[in-house]
Amino acid sequence: MITIGQLAGYAGVTIKAVRHYHHRGLLEEPPRDSSGYRSYGAEHAIDLVKIKTLAEAGVPLARVRELLAADPDRFAAAIAEIDRDLRERAEELIRTRERIARLGGGDRLFVSPEVADFLDRLRAFGVGERLVRMERDIWILLYSVSPKEAALLFAGKHDSIDDPEFVGIYLEYDAAFDWAPEDPRLPVLAERMWRWMVNRDGGTKDEQLPDATAARLVGTSASTTSPAWDRLAELVRESGAPG
Numbered sequence: 001m002i003t004i005g006q007l008a009g010y011a012g013v014t015i016k017a018v019r020h021y022h023h024r025g026l027l028e029e030p031p032r033d034s035s036g037y038r039s040y041g042a043e044h045a046i047d048l049v050k051i052k053t054l055a056e057a058g059v060p061l062a063r064v065r066e067l068l069a070a071d072p073d074r075f076a077a078a079i080a081e082i083d084r085d086l087r088e089r090a091e092e093l094i095r096t097r098e099r100i101a102r103l104g105g106g107d108r109l110f111v112s113p114e115v116a117d118f119l120d121r122l123r124a125f126g127v128g129e130r131l132v133r134m135e136r137d138i139w140i141l142l143y144s145v146s147p148k149e150a151a152l153l154f155a156g157k158h159d160s161i162d163d164p165e166f167v168g169i170y171l172e173y174d175a176a177f178d179w180a181p182e183d184p185r186l187p188v189l190a191e192r193m194w195r196w197m198v199n200r201d202g203g204t205k206d207e208q209l210p211d212a213t214a215a216r217l218v219g220t221s222a223s224t225t226s227p228a229w230d231r232l233a234e235l236v237r238e239s240g241a242p243g
Helices: 004-011 015-023 042-056 061-069 072-103 113-125 129-145 147-160 164-178 185-203 212-219 227-239
Strands: none
Touching: 004 015, 004 042, 015 042, 042 061, 061 072, 113 129, 113 147, 113 164, 129 147, 129 164, 164 185, 164 227, 185 227
């Protein structure tokens, strides 16, 4: 008869592991002797080696008892089932790693390649990250709540980026974030924006979302604003510009 420490040493596990197997009901726990110690025999050592072998092979502890008591046919069937489960988990881990890897792509994890390219062009033109992120978040929401309309809106926006006046307005709008609401440049910028919107396609393009609820949701999606931007929005609305 041997002590729990000797048993653990022979099987190559820790005493803590032996006690855990006792707690899980996998390894029989012998009664204490007159000295208050538990004495283990050869059968305990054999069972412990079996448990360790199954656990190290990837068998969940919840199924170890089943396999220890199984006949050869049931054992083979259970191992095949466990293998399928492990394969599915491995495939899911691969998919998770792919998703994690895409996090390195920044915006491309959340938006289509076309929108991501558009955002990259904005950055290349010198548009600040604050406005680029706002633009990204709006497209995330638009494509979520109204994908068909979002695609149409984006097509128009994508075409506009080749217009130097559009890019100039974008850059000035970005800079206006830090202006005072009474800054005299705001009415000039509002006029510039109004004129560009009117001149584009003769001012006939309708860029409103047909879904009123979606439109309200998108309209309240901007998490960053400033007194100057708020004032600029008022000036543009007062001009009666389309869109």
